[in-house]
Amino acid sequence: MRTPMSATTTTSTTTSTSTTDVLVVGAGPVGLALAIGLARAGVGCRIIEREPEFRDRGERAKGINARSLEVFEDLGVVERMLALGRTDLRVRTYRGARVIGEAAASDATRPTPDRPYTDALMLAQHHTEAVLRERLAEFGVKVELDCELVEFTQHEEAVHATVRHGGEIRTLRARYLVGCDGGRSTVRKQAGFTFLGESWDEERFLLASMRVEGLDPDFLHVWTDERLGAGAFILVPMRADDIWAAHAWIDPDEQGRTPAPDLATFERLFAERAGLPGVRLHEPSWSTVWRPTVRMVDRYRAGRVFVAGDSAHCQSAAGGQGLNTGVQDAANLGWKLAAVLRGAPDALLDSYQAERLPVAAGVLAATSAQHRALFTEGGGQALARQFSHRTASGADFTGLSVGYRGGPIGLDLDDSTGIRAGDRAPDAPVTTASGTPTRLFDLLRGPHATLLAFDADLRLPERPGLRQARLRDPSGHAGRAYGLSGPAVVLVRPDGYVALTGSEASVAARPEALAEVMAGIGL
Incomplete structure (x- = not known):
C-alpha cells in the first residue's frame, strides 16, 4: 500500500x-x-x-x-x-526612571528533595x-x-x-x-x-540581542506604562554571552509599517519609555520583529x-x-x-x-x-x-504539575499510595536494600523503565528495559513525596511518569495486572 x-x-x-x-x-x-x-x-x-x-x-x-x-x-x-x-535573576520594575518594585524567588520556590x-x-x-x-x-x-x-x-x-x-x-x-x-x-x-488558531497581527514586538552598559546584571529590568504594561521595554541579562535580550512593543505607523529593529529604534524607545540616565545600548548582534501566533x-x-x-x-x-x-x-x-x-x-x-x-x-x-x-x-x-510561579491564570509554568492521569497508560491497584498512575515521579533521597545511599532520579535516569519497591521484597525475573530497585526510606522524603502508607510498588515509565502503583500485597495478588501494564509499555 x-x-x-x-x-x-x-x-x-x-x-x-x-x-x-x-x-x-x-x-x-x-x-x-x-x-x-x-x-x-x-x-x-x-x-x-x-x-x-x-x-x-x-x-x-x-x-x-x-x-x-x-x-x-x-x-x-x-x-x-x-x-x-x-x-x-530578580525582577526590577520601573515606571519611567523610577523603580516601583523588586521581586525575588520566594521560599515556596526553593528546591526540595522531591523537586x-x-x-x-x-x-x-x-x-x-x-x-x-x-x-x-x-x-x-x-x-x-x-x-x-x-x-x-x-x-x-x-x-x-x-x-x-x-x-x-x-x-x-x-x-x-x-x-x-x-x-x-x-x-x-x-x-x-x-x-x-490565529495570528495576533495587531501586536508586534521588537526583539534584539545587544550589549548594555549601566544596568545591574543581577536583575531582569522591566519598564511598564498604562497602555503597554510590561511591553514598554524589557532588558534581560544573558550571562553566557555577556549581552542582554531587549524586548519592546512597537506600534506600526499609519501605513502599517514597523520600524526597523535597529539601534536607533531601540535608543528612541528606551529614551521615551525608560528615560533612565547612565544606560547605554549598543548595536544589536541579532534582531527581529515578532508577532504572537496561537x-x-x-x-x-x-x-x-x-x-x-x-x-x-x-x-x-x-x-x-x-x-x-x-x-x-x-x-x-x-x-x-x-x-x-x-x-x-x-x-x-x-x-x-x-x-x-x-x-x-x-x-x-x-x-x-x-x-x-x-x-x-x-x-x-x-x-x-x-x-515566582504564580500567574494571573493560576497556571503552573514550572511544568511540574503536568501529568497524564486518566490516560491510556497506567493502573492503580489500590489506594495505598498518594501518587497515581500518570503523575510525575518525584525525586527523593533513599537507600538501597543493602544500605547504599542514592537518589530516585539517579535510578530513573536512562532509557529504561524502573520498578521501585519501597520497603517491599518484590523481585521480578530480569528483563531488558527494566531496572528494579528495592529501597528503604530512612529520611521519610520518599514516603511524603509518594504518599506511602506501607510497603508499596511503583512502576515508572522511561520518561519519568508513573505507570502503576500498588501495595506489595496487591501486586503480589495480581501479577497479571503488572504484567499487562509492563507489556503495554514494551517490557
Whole structure:
C-alpha cells in the first residue's frame, strides 16, 4: 500500500538511498532532545536541518522551566546548561526612571528533595542547542546541515523521504518520521495536519540581542506604562554571552509599517519609555520583529508521521512555554518509538497524542491569559508573579504539575499510595536494600523503565528495559513525596511518569495486572 503525502515534484535525480529507524526533521531543542533519547535507547536515527550553519546568536527561547531541567538531567546535560545560564535573576520594575518594585524567588520556590529544580534557567537557545548537539555526538549522531526535506510518501512498512542536501537529491527510508521543524513545518503541511488558531497581527514586538552598559546584571529590568504594561521595554541579562535580550512593543505607523529593529529604534524607545540616565545600548548582534501566533494541530500522528514542538503548537511567548512544551513532547514520544521498534504494541504510539494534545491546549490557554496580563496595566507585577510561579491564570509554568492521569497508560491497584498512575515521579533521597545511599532520579535516569519497591521484597525475573530497585526510606522524603502508607510498588515509565502503583500485597495478588501494564509499555 502506498499513501501519497505530497504532490510536490522534483526535477533533480536521486543519487543515493539510505535507511534508518527514525528520521527527525529539524535540529532545534525539540529535535535534538528527541534524537538524544532515541540514540541512547539504541534506535538508529538521522536528524536533518535545512539551515547551512548552526545558530550562534539571538535569544529566541531562553527560559528552561523546572520540568524541562528534569528532562535534561535525565538526558545527561543539565549540569552543562546550569553552568552557562542562571536561575537566580530578580525582577526590577520601573515606571519611567523610577523603580516601583523588586521581586525575588520566594521560599515556596526553593528546591526540595522531591523537586530539585524550581526556578527557570535563563539560557539563550543557541547555547541550549550547542549543549544538546555535543551530547548527541557522544552517541555517534551528528546533525546533517543544509539538508532540507522536499517531500515524503508513506508506505506500509516505512516512510520514504526525499531530501535536498547540498544541491544533491537523496532518498531516506525511515520506519518513522517526526517533524520538529517549527511553526512553518513542512512535515505538518505535507502530512495534512490541521493547524487551527490565529495570528495576533495587531501586536508586534521588537526583539534584539545587544550589549548594555549601566544596568545591574543581577536583575531582569522591566519598564511598564498604562497602555503597554510590561511591553514598554524589557532588558534581560544573558550571562553566557555577556549581552542582554531587549524586548519592546512597537506600534506600526499609519501605513502599517514597523520600524526597523535597529539601534536607533531601540535608543528612541528606551529614551521615551525608560528615560533612565547612565544606560547605554549598543548595536544589536541579532534582531527581529515578532508577532504572537496561537495555533495547534488537531492530531499528533498520521500513520508513521508525527509532529512535536512548534510544528504541533505555537503560543504567546508569555510564560516561556514554547521550548519547554516541545522538549516534553520529545520526552514523551522518544521512549514510545523506541519501545514499538523493539516490539511493543503500536497502540503505544497513539498514547502520544492522547497525552500531549490536552497539555498543548492547556498551555495555549494559559499563555494567552498570561499575555493579556503582561501587556496591560500591572504587567510588571504579572511578570514578577510569573518568576515566582504564580500567574494571573493560576497556571503552573514550572511544568511540574503536568501529568497524564486518566490516560491510556497506567493502573492503580489500590489506594495505598498518594501518587497515581500518570503523575510525575518525584525525586527523593533513599537507600538501597543493602544500605547504599542514592537518589530516585539517579535510578530513573536512562532509557529504561524502573520498578521501585519501597520497603517491599518484590523481585521480578530480569528483563531488558527494566531496572528494579528495592529501597528503604530512612529520611521519610520518599514516603511524603509518594504518599506511602506501607510497603508499596511503583512502576515508572522511561520518561519519568508513573505507570502503576500498588501495595506489595496487591501486586503480589495480581501479577497479571503488572504484567499487562509492563507489556503495554514494551517490557
